[in-house]
Amino acid sequence: MPAELMETNKIEAVQNGTEQTRPQTLFVPRTDIYESNDHLLLLADMPGVKQDSVDIMLEHNILTIYGHVEPPAFEGYTLTYCEYGIGDYRRVFTLSNEIDRQGIQASVKNGVLKLVLPKSKSAMPRKIAVKTE
Numbered sequence: 432m433p434a435e436l437m438e439t440n441k442i443e444a445v446q447n448g449t450e451q452t453r454p455q456t457l458f459v460p461r462t463d464i465y466e467s468n469d470h471l472l473l474l475a476d477m478p479g480v481k482q483d484s485v486d487i488m489l490e491h492n493i494l495t496i497y498g499h500v501e502p503p504a505f506e507g508y509t510l511t512y513c514e515y516g517i518g519d520y521r522r523v524f525t526l527s528n529e530i531d532r533q534g535i536q537a538s539v540k541n542g543v544l545k546l547v548l549p550k551s552k553s554a555m556p557r558k559i560a561v562k563t564e
Contacts, residue, residue: 456518460496460544468556471530471548477520478542485544487537494524496544529553 465472477485480498488495498520526532526548534549 456516458516458518458520459522460498460520462522469550471550473544473546473548475520475522475544475546476542477539477544479517480520480539480542480544482539485537485539487546489526489532489535492526492528494526496520496522496524496546498544 460475460477462473462475465474475496477498477500479500484499484501486495486497486499488497500517500519502517529550531549531551534547536547538545
């Protein structure tokens with residue numbers, strides 16, 4: 432994991448009945464992290480999450496991703512058997528000071544949350560000129 436980003440929770444899923452006050456399952460979305468010279472790219476799998484049901488909070492150095500999934504409702508039907516788990520998503524990362532907080536961008540498409548975390552100018556590699564004396 433890049434030095435600019437540190438995962439702060441490692442639970443795969445919190446199921447009903449295991450020290451939980453919520454009636455719904457809470458999943459930790461699987462996230463791929465890519466790094467380039469000038470930014471980090473996070474891709475989080477959050478099936479069922481739409482643009483208006485995602486909350487991303489940055490407080491101090493803590494980046495929290497939360498996505499709410501509305502269970503599908505089919506008029507005239509009641510759910511009798513279910514193999515696909517429906518639940519909300521939550522993941523927390525700690526950012527280093529090398530991330531430009533003002534430049535963070537987020538988008539969601541087809542259940543994948545895309546976060547672009549630009550590195551601050553001081554964190555970017557630079558070439559230092561060598562002079563003769």
